[in-house]
Amino acid sequence: MPERRPNRTLGGVHDEFWRFCDQRELRLQQCGNCATFVWPPVEKCEQCGDAGLEWQPVAGTGALMSWATFDYPYHRELPLPWDTILVELEEGPLFVSNPLGFTRDDMEPMMPVSVDFLECEDDAGPFLLPVFRRRPL
Amino acid sequence: MATVPPASTVAGHGPQRQRPSGALISVAGAAGFTKPDRELARTVSIVGVGDSDYAADYRASRAAGPGYVPPDDLSLATIAFERAVADSGLRREDVDGLNTCFMYAPADVGEVCSTLGIHPRYALAEGNIMDDVIPPAVVALASGRCDTIALLYAAAPRAATKRVYGGTTYTDDRGTPVSYYYFTPWGWSSQAAHWAFIFRNYQNVFGATEADLGSIAVALRTHAQRNENAIMRAPLTIDDYLESRYIVRPLHLFDMCLVNNGAVCLILRRTDASTGLPHVPVEVAGWGHAKVSADKMRNLVVERLRPQFDEAGREAFAMAGLSRSDVGLFQGYDASSIHLVDQIEGYGFTDPGTGLEFCQDGQLDLGGSLPTNTSGGMLSEAYMHGWNHVVEAVRQLRHEAGERQVTDVTTSMSSVATTDSAHPLLLTRGG
Helix, strand or coil, X not given: CCEECCCCCCCCHHHHHHHHHXXXXXXXXXXXXXCCEECCCCCCCCCCCCCCEEEEECCCEEEEEXXXXXXXXXXXXXXXXXXEEEEEECCCCEEEECECCCCHHHCCCCCEXXXXXXXXXXXXXXXXXXXXXXXXX | CCCCCCECCCCCCCCCECCCCCCCCCCECHHHCECCXXXXXXXXXXXXXXECCHHHHHHHHHCCCCCCCCCCHHHHHHHHXXXXXXXXXXXXXXXXXXXXXXXXXXXXXXXXXXXXXXXXXXXXXXXXXXXXXXXHHHHHHXXXXXXXXXXXXXXXXXXXXXXXXXXXXXXXXXXXXXXXXXXXXXXXXXXXXHHHHHHHHHHHHHCCCHHHHHHHHXXXXXXXXXXXXXXXXXXCCHHHXXXXXXXXXXXXXXXXXXXXXXXXXXXXXXXXXXXXXXXXXXXXXXXXXXXXXXXXXXXXXXXXXHHHHHHHHHHHHHHHCCCHHXXXXXXXXXXXXXXXHHHHHHCCCCCCCCHHHHHHCCCCCCCCCCCECCCCHHHHCCCXXXXXXXXXXXXXXXXXXXXXXXXXXXXXXXXXXXXXXXXXXXXXXXX
């Protein structure tokens, strides 16, 4: 049973991101000019303005930079309290996500994590959502 | 004026800013903000201030029974305007410039003018939060487009019949979805989530506790107790803070700014035309602007906009010919307690990681080295998007702040800080 989630932002470059997720692949745009990885998706590189962005597979590993738990119901689809995490990906970008298989009580600064994909659905249909599990050292 | 889709990253509770379309901004600098100009330093002064009855309106709205109709933008703005005109000692007919800044509904300038009984030769509705509202007015006055301008702000979120926030379509000026909308599939939402990420990281890096952060809310509440127009004046202790509910952990209720209906009016003239009025003119001495251009989340959570505060602060001090040590009052954008700490540290008033200790040492109090948000700020006085911070700075610089007066203060820095931009403003006591 897929988890119901608030709607994704779709269209254009955003669809491309989610298509890779559906293949259980985490890819981010990388600038062909300055090599910067960008997240969330953009039309032009934020650093140098170049439009030559390529979807590159990333390692899917990173470290727990920060976290926050919602105790106020901003989204009626989601149970409270609701944990969110900020993962620093090895390629640089900070990625907002959810923990899978652990909770706020387990979190430690710079804890290693790796990506997994969770079956979800929104108004646009089923999709795979990148979330993060604890990664043994 | 055209309604622009809500956008960008204003702190607080939704419907978002409209970027001014440019008619007023003749000397646009970075990201369309008015460029600092030494030639303009102190050429314009604030000569009148007016604000609505925040506390009384808040109580009325909370106690509202069936049939209660909260005041709308225009009725609140009218009150603030009348008070500002009376405060300035000028006549209504003297007001020949107007910028209307209604946060939650576009203003009809014609309707505003006819309600206020003014016929300005220069009128627009391009303002917003107090990020870049005074600088373009300084330009308009200096270039002779008008002689007396009223900057008129109103926010009536509690009167709004239609909630326009939420959803996933809001974009910034690059067409990129605003972060907290973009991350909704992960359940991430609201400005409060940004502040929570910042403070959790601050805890991780500097070892701060929730009780340490609570000192900010307590300090501002103490100030608010000396302000009869502040919405929240009940005594607040660290224990009260710790027992309050979480909104987004690790942040509590008292880390979040208020939501209320209110209005502010500021009246500005050229300084050389500001003599002989009832109050000491308060000169616009300097301003600065800086905006994150890339990697917003890292700049916000990890850097805490330090590069932006540093850059914009330098600009403002250079324009004014002042330095940080001249600042006797700080009025920072306290959408959340932690973001106020970001500013105090970011402008260099204390070192990174020492802001909470600085507060616990009493430095934000009236007798401290940096009295801060002395009317209670947006945490305890009113959430007027930084406009109330300027009103308080004017009252302090006139030495008319009553029992919360900062002794002999002559220079203030007020600051608007969104999730990706910094906008310091330096005011000095004239006369």
